Amino acid sequence: MPVSLIQSAHRLVVKVGSSLVTNEGRGLDHVALARWAAEIAELRRLGKDVVLVSSGAVAEGVARLGWSEKPKSIHEKQAAAAVGQMGLCQAYESAFRQHGLKTAQVLLTHEDMADRTRYLNARSTLLTLLSLGVVPIINENDTVVTAEIKFGDNDTLGALVTNLIEGDALVILTDQQGLYTADPRRDPAAKLIDEAVAGTAELEAMAGGAGSSVGTGGMFTKVIAAKRAARSGAATIIASGREANVLTRLANGEAIGTQLVAQTTPLAAKKQWIADHLQIRGRLLLDAGAVRAVLERGSSLLPIGVVAVEGDFQRGDIVRCIGADDTEIARGIVNYSSQDARKIARLPTGQIESALGYIDEPELIHRDNLLVV
Ligand SMILES: Nc1ncnc2c1ncn2[C@@H]1O[C@H](COP(=O)(O)OP(=O)(O)O)[C@@H](O)[C@H]1O
Numbered sequence: 001m002p003v004s005l006i007q008s009a010h011r012l013v014v015k016v017g018s019s020l021v022t023n024e025g026r027g028l029d030h031v032a033l034a035r036w037a038a039e040i041a042e043l044r045r046l047g048k049d050v051v052l053v054s055s056g057a058v059a060e061g062v063a064r065l066g067w068s069e070k071p072k073s074i075h076e077k078q079a080a081a082a083v084g085q086m087g088l089c090q091a092y093e094s095a096f097r098q099h100g101l102k103t104a105q106v107l108l109t110h111e112d113m114a115d116r117t118r119y120l121n122a123r124s125t126l127l128t129l130l131s132l133g134v135v136p137i138i139n140e141n142d143t144v145v146t147a148e149i150k151f152g153d154n155d156t157l158g159a160l161v162t163n164l165i166e167g168d169a170l171v172i173l174t175d176q177q178g179l180y181t182a183d184p185r186r187d188p189a190a191k192l193i194d195e196a197v198a199g200t201a202e203l204e205a206m207a208g209g210a211g212s213s214v215g216t217g218g219m220f221t222k223v224i225a226a227k228r229a230a231r232s233g234a235a236t237i238i239a240s241g242r243e244a245n246v247l248t249r250l251a252n253g254e255a256i257g258t259q260l261v262a263q264t265t266p267l268a269a270k271k272q273w274i275a276d277h278l279q280i281r282g283r284l285l286l287d288a289g290a291v292r293a294v295l296e297r298g299s300s301l302l303p304i305g306v307v308a309v310e311g312d313f314q315r316g317d318i319v320r321c322i323g324a325d326d327t328e329i330a331r332g333i334v335n336y337s338s339q340d341a342r343k344i345a346r347l348p349t350g351q352i353e354s355a356l357g358y359i360d361e362p363e364l365i366h367r368d369n370l371l372v373v
């Protein structure tokens with residue numbers, strides 16, 4: 001049996017599906033929510049940051065409105081989501097309060113992930129919430145999205161959030177023990193897969209079946225989510241949300257469900273992404289001290305070591321770091337726009353806020369986002 005990668009993970013995304021959250025569509029399962037909240041509180045005590053992606057708004061709205069099944073029309077689904085999301089928030093807020101934890105509702109759309117500024121804002125807000133000890137609870141903003149641009153299932157959203165916050169792992173809790181060789185609802189001989197490499201075609205073939213009556217994507221979207229999460233080096237675990245203490249047991253190294261491993265680490269994936277990036281928007285000219293700090297000590301690049309800023313770039317763009325003789329020594333993801341970088345170049349960190357009127361990060365480029373070339 002493999003050892004759970006959750007044990008060493010520092011930042012994780014836990015995704016719970018509609019059928020679990022709403023007791024197969026019968027209404028919110030408060031007992032299950034209380035269990036997950038207790039387990040997430042324990043993960044936080046173990047020093048792990050946890051973001052929860054929860055489905056269930058439509059299913060809970062359908063139950064609250066007294067409808068007998070999920071409606072077909074998009075506007076009725078959106079209306080149901082708006083009603084149900086209230087219930088989800090209330091239930092999570094009170095479940096986490098029992099453990100002294102605050103929660104935050106974050107509703108995201110596809111556009112928030114596609115637009116660079118919104119993507120970076122969502123990322124900063126989530127990281128700030130985590131640093132404040134708050135548990136962010138994410139769902140798709142179902143009431144405003146149209147069918148063509150919907151994530152649709154929250155497995156995809158969970159994977160994109162894992163990429164967004166550079167999580168080490170995505171835990172998908174569902175109504176099955178994990179990924180089977182075939183849909184266990186149809187094939188009683190199907191066997192549980194305990195470990196596999198994320199992103200292979202065989203996994204996609206096994207997960208072909210549709211989801212439950214209240215869920216959306218079935219296993220297929222979970223396998224694709226694992227493939228997406230693996231791109232940023234994160235492992236995915238698919239396990240039963242009904243298994244007692246599933247999250248804390250995973251955190252203690254117990255292998256439960258199916259573990260889909262990435263073939264690279266999050267840091268290596270990010271550095272590869274920087275190396276492969278074709279659009280380099282600007283150049284930072286470094287003094288000799290900054291060159292030594294970056295090359296010899298693997299340090300972050302601070303504004304004080306930058307003597308000039310060239311080009312026109314935004315926060316989050318990739319820029320070159322230039323040393324003596326106009327040679328490129330490194331490249332990385334910059335924390336400030338070219339306009340702001342010019343204002344803080346040569347300044348000590350303590351003066352960033354007075355120069356700009358705000359401070360995002362003390363570094364111009366953090367060492368995790370810096371690739372020596
Ligand atoms: N290979 C497979 N292994 C496990 N479950 C599968 C497989 N293929 C299809 N499924 C179906 O996927 C369902 C879980 O997906 P879904 O209903 O969308 O759940 P959730 O609401 O948790 O996202 C299971 O109940 C199962 O019937």
Ligand SMILES: N[C@@H](CCC(=O)OP(=O)(O)O)C(=O)O
Nearest residue numbers: 018055056057058154216217
């Ligand atoms: N945003 C939707 C999630 C849709 C859905 O069914 O997702 P899932 O159960 O994860 O397959 C909701 O909250 O109802």
